[in-house]
Amino acid sequence: MPKRRRRWPYRYIAPLVLVGLLVSGCGQQYVLLHPVGPVGKSELHLLILASLAMGIVIALVLILLAITVIRFRDKPGNRAPYTPNWHGNKTLETIWWIVPVVLLTVIAIPMVNQTFALAKVPKAKDPVVIDVTSLTWKWLFQYPGHHVATVNYLEIPTGEPVLFELTADSPMNTFWIPQLGGMEYTMPNRVLPLWLEADKPGVYWGHSGNYSGIEFEKMFFDVKAVSPAAFNRWLNQTHQTAPPMTMQDYHALLKFNTVGYQTYGNYPTDTFPSVMSGYTLTGSGMYLIEHNQHGLKYVPMSNK
Amino acid sequence: MPSFVLYLIHTLFPHDVRRPTELGADFLIIMSGVIIVYYLTKQKKWRYLWDEWLTTVDHKKIGIMYLIAAIAMLFRGGVDALMLRTNLALPTTPVISASEYNEVFTTHGTIMIFFMAMPLIFALWNVAVPLMIGARDVAFPRLNAMSFWLFAFGALLLNISFVIGGSPNAGWTAYPPYTGVAFNPGPGENYFFLSLLIAGMGTTMTGINFLVTTLRMRAPGMTLMKMPMFVWTTLTTAALILFAFPPLTVALAMSLFDRLFGSSFFTLTHGGMPMMYVNLFWLFGHPEVYIVVLPAFGVFSEVVATYSRKALFGYSAMVLSVLAIMFLSYGTWVHHFFTMGAGPAVNAFFGLSTMLIAIPTGVKIFNWIFTMWGGRIQLTTAMLYQIAFIPTFVIGGATGILLATVPADYQLHNTYFLVAHFHNVLIGGVLFGLLSGTYYWWPKMFGHKLDERQGKWAFWLYFIGFWVTFGPQYLLGLEGMTRRMYTYPLGFGWHELNVISTVGAFIMGAGFVVMVYNVLYSLKYGERDLTGDPWDGRTLEWALPSPAPEYNFARIPVVTARDAWWDMKQKGQTLANSLSSHDISTLEMPKNTPVPFLLGLSFFVVGFGMTFEWWIIVAIGAIGVVASLLYSAFDYDEHKHINADVIRRTESALGRLQG
Numbered sequence: 001m002p003k004r005r006r007r008w009p010y011r012y013i014a015p016l017v018l019v020g021l022l023v024s025g026c027g028q029q030y031v032l033l034h035p036v037g038p039v040g041k042s043e044l045h046l047l048i049l050a051s052l053a054m055g056i057v058i059a060l061v062l063i064l065l066a067i068t069v070i071r072f073r074d075k076p077g078n079r080a081p082y083t084p085n086w087h088g089n090k091t092l093e094t095i096w097w098i099v100p101v102v103l104l105t106v107i108a109i110p111m112v113n114q115t116f117a118l119a120k121v122p123k124a125k126d127p128v129v130i131d132v133t134s135l136t137w138k139w140l141f142q143y144p145g146h147h148v149a150t151v152n153y154l155e156i157p158t159g160e161p162v163l164f165e166l167t168a169d170s171p172m173n174t175f176w177i178p179q180l181g182g183m184e185y186t187m188p189n190r191v192l193p194l195w196l197e198a199d200k201p202g203v204y205w206g207h208s209g210n211y212s213g214i215e216f217e218k219m220f221f222d223v224k225a226v227s228p229a230a231f232n233r234w235l236n237q238t239h240q241t242a243p244p245m246t247m248q249d250y251h252a253l254l255k256f257n258t259v260g261y262q263t264y265g266n267y268p269t270d271t272f273p274s275v276m277s278g279y280t281l282t283g284s285g286m287y288l289i290e291h292n293q294h295g296l297k298y299v300p301m302s303n304k
Numbered sequence: 305m306p307s308f309v310l311y312l313i314h315t316l317f318p319h320d321v322r323r324p325t326e327l328g329a330d331f332l333i334i335m336s337g338v339i340i341v342y343y344l345t346k347q348k349k350w351r352y353l354w355d356e357w358l359t360t361v362d363h364k365k366i367g368i369m370y371l372i373a374a375i376a377m378l379f380r381g382g383v384d385a386l387m388l389r390t391n392l393a394l395p396t397t398p399v400i401s402a403s404e405y406n407e408v409f410t411t412h413g414t415i416m417i418f419f420m421a422m423p424l425i426f427a428l429w430n431v432a433v434p435l436m437i438g439a440r441d442v443a444f445p446r447l448n449a450m451s452f453w454l455f456a457f458g459a460l461l462l463n464i465s466f467v468i469g470g471s472p473n474a475g476w477t478a479y480p481p482y483t484g485v486a487f488n489p490g491p492g493e494n495y496f497f498l499s500l501l502i503a504g505m506g507t508t509m510t511g512i513n514f515l516v517t518t519l520r521m522r523a524p525g526m527t528l529m530k531m532p533m534f535v536w537t538t539l540t541t542a543a544l545i546l547f548a549f550p551p552l553t554v555a556l557a558m559s560l561f562d563r564l565f566g567s568s569f570f571t572l573t574h575g576g577m578p579m580m581y582v583n584l585f586w587l588f589g590h591p592e593v594y595i596v597v598l599p600a601f602g603v604f605s606e607v608v609a610t611y612s613r614k615a616l617f618g619y620s621a622m623v624l625s626v627l628a629i630m631f632l633s634y635g636t637w638v639h640h641f642f643t644m645g646a647g648p649a650v651n652a653f654f655g656l657s658t659m660l661i662a663i664p665t666g667v668k669i670f671n672w673i674f675t676m677w678g679g680r681i682q683l684t685t686a687m688l689y690q691i692a693f694i695p696t697f698v699i700g701g702a703t704g705i706l707l708a709t710v711p712a713d714y715q716l717h718n719t720y721f722l723v724a725h726f727h728n729v730l731i732g733g734v735l736f737g738l739l740s741g742t743y744y745w746w747p748k749m750f751g752h753k754l755d756e757r758q759g760k761w762a763f764w765l766y767f768i769g770f771w772v773t774f775g776p777q778y779l780l781g782l783e784g785m786t787r788r789m790y791t792y793p794l795g796f797g798w799h800e801l802n803v804i805s806t807v808g809a810f811i812m813g814a815g816f817v818v819m820v821y822n823v824l825y826s827l828k829y830g831e832r833d834l835t836g837d838p839w840d841g842r843t844l845e846w847a848l849p850s851p852a853p854e855y856n857f858a859r860i861p862v863v864t865a866r867d868a869w870w871d872m873k874q875k876g877q878t879l880a881n882s883l884s885s886h887d888i889s890t891l892e893m894p895k896n897t898p899v900p901f902l903l904g905l906s907f908f909v910v911g912f913g914m915t916f917e918w919w920i921i922v923a924i925g926a927i928g929v930v931a932s933l934l935y936s937a938f939d940y941d942e943h944k945h946i947n948a949d950v951i952r953r954t955e956s957a958l959g960r961l962q963g
Binding site: 044050057093101107111112119170185188210220 | 403406481482576578579612613619620645647648659662666667670673676677678679682698702703705709712715716717718719781790793796798
């Protein structure tokens, strides 16, 4: 079969596409590349480190493959050596058992370090605790210290770690604020801890990362990071002025629908723990389980 | 009884299966059904269909039936994908509604994994493995047919959900408590659990069958370390299936109990533990990843050696790495849910084990490249898939390492970065591998080659389409877009990349069209394979004529070297040049039986009845199941004899008999 070949300007297109992607990669919409808190930053650093190490492997393989395919193509007049029975070489094979081991060790050591480091709220600071409950297509946030509750938005102080206690009275979702750091599941009958921190004031978006029904894609929420003084002002003001949440309000939230922002100056205390019967607390050992006459109660270890 | 009729219509055809897409599908199904029935009746082919295909126990024919089913399912799963991508390109004017989108992404994933990748693997196993090891059939031919029919009726059960009763909509992972009746009424999830349970039984039996076949049915002289690499991957995959499918079966059955009988294993209320389902599911799910990718590795090991005209490089290391992958793959499942609060020690362990499994995989990549080094590379379609596979799979593996880096995974979990990663390994690894194998073994199945020129067109459309689709999805992940959203607000910068991705999906769709055209064209015009060895192959299947006669080998060959057929050719031997008339004796072969088909049908009736909780129908189906099994157990007349004269005539007609 006669070969008809037409030359396309690949050599111009490829760099252009690459440059385009790199430029767009610096855009603010790449939220994972623009973290504003220590958790998001250390996760990004690991991502970059792992990408570099893996980039080496990819480059090696691509170059080797290209050379091989070009050099040993079956065409008349190819003078490259033909060794049909060459089926092994101890030295070479040892090299490519070792190369991945080395590169993966480079990633693995900081990975393990950071995994343990990020599981603990930094000790020096006493975290603001926010109880998060995912409901069917909405988020309920409760501030147990001040008995303030919000729906679909939350306020946090900047420069301080915030400890989220995650649970669900709905199918599973994940609680995710991309610019502050990674996500964690909200699951019924369990409470999971996740801490995040915002470096500077701003409004960041959050979303659920786990599908939970037909209006799941609307489960966005806003995170307003404000200075600690403004945060305390907001808490006190809300506690005094906003209407309290009744059990009726809570049951209305349990309906399968979406709602807008809501603010409550108080809430029935059992709306957070009572949604779980017989929950277990695992996580990073930051919690203790206390038995008293009301049943099980969990307390963060830092309160002890 | 008009109220009864109304009840039936209301149950079987509720509102959500009376939308335009479903009605269109109804129309197509009815039309194609009518055409098929008309054709079969006109051509008087019903008898032929029953005798030659529906009751067959011949591994070669079962393989072809798997192949046809897999291509049909690739079509269905692909159309699903195009519907999803179309919606995401048009965020302001969604083409399909949220509830349809959820059903479509669920069936897309389920079909592609369970009803496309798995049967395509079993197609290649059935077609190639017995021939490669010099056997006349698999170890348990009747069980093999049962596996196929259980798979086929399981697939049918899932597919009719689209037009009768409503599709499942909880994703292919079906995480509870969303699968519970409280959140998910209707028959959809029942369909999902039952169809996977039925097909899963077939898969488990296939695992047992091929484990025994590879261990016990090899030709004399073929020691374990002389087995072709594809057979090694079959052996390890079969072992993986044997231990990976039980947790899935348990998880599915418990979910089904929650739905049908009011138990609370994984429910929101009464102290259910949804995370236990997640553990069980991925305890199956991660080995499953290797169940689908190891056979692709096996195909590549055969293809690369054949088209480089060179022995596989580092055979022992390849065997070692396959075994290492087999063992390690049971120890990585938690990496699918690092963000479920298992704690840093558990997460670190599973992050490390995941990185560990990358090492043997990396070794295989280098061994394939060095198989080409010093060879003479023929760029056939099958080889193009191989060459495209290496960089694609390496990049997919590298992004897998990024996801295994636990803190980074907290950011990337459930985003489009993850979606791009697993499509990267599943398309770049599994689909490319299986298509490569299909092009490679096509002559052995049908006696003609697929047209190379069209094959290359299809390849380039798939390959370019793949990167145009999934490259942007990595970036979407970095932009924070999470998976399974049927639409999204503008203003996050997600729109442009989604449009590019959708264009890529349609390029891949064009690849599928070209591939199907290629199959139909080659049926008529494809180059006939008269020698049985069109690629100058290395393993025993190429020593046989294409397609191989019913009994495969007139005389079982004796194997003395690793690439047995290549070695024979080097020594100037063929299977034919030493075969004389008195070597041939009467052979005992397994006899056709209707039991596997009827067993599958009975299970289908059970599944359908249980989906709608119509217990009388369940009972009827169950009686069918028991009756089929009892009949089979007491049927001692399971062999037939192929007379030596018939074999002599066949062999001499093929020109393979001396004197």
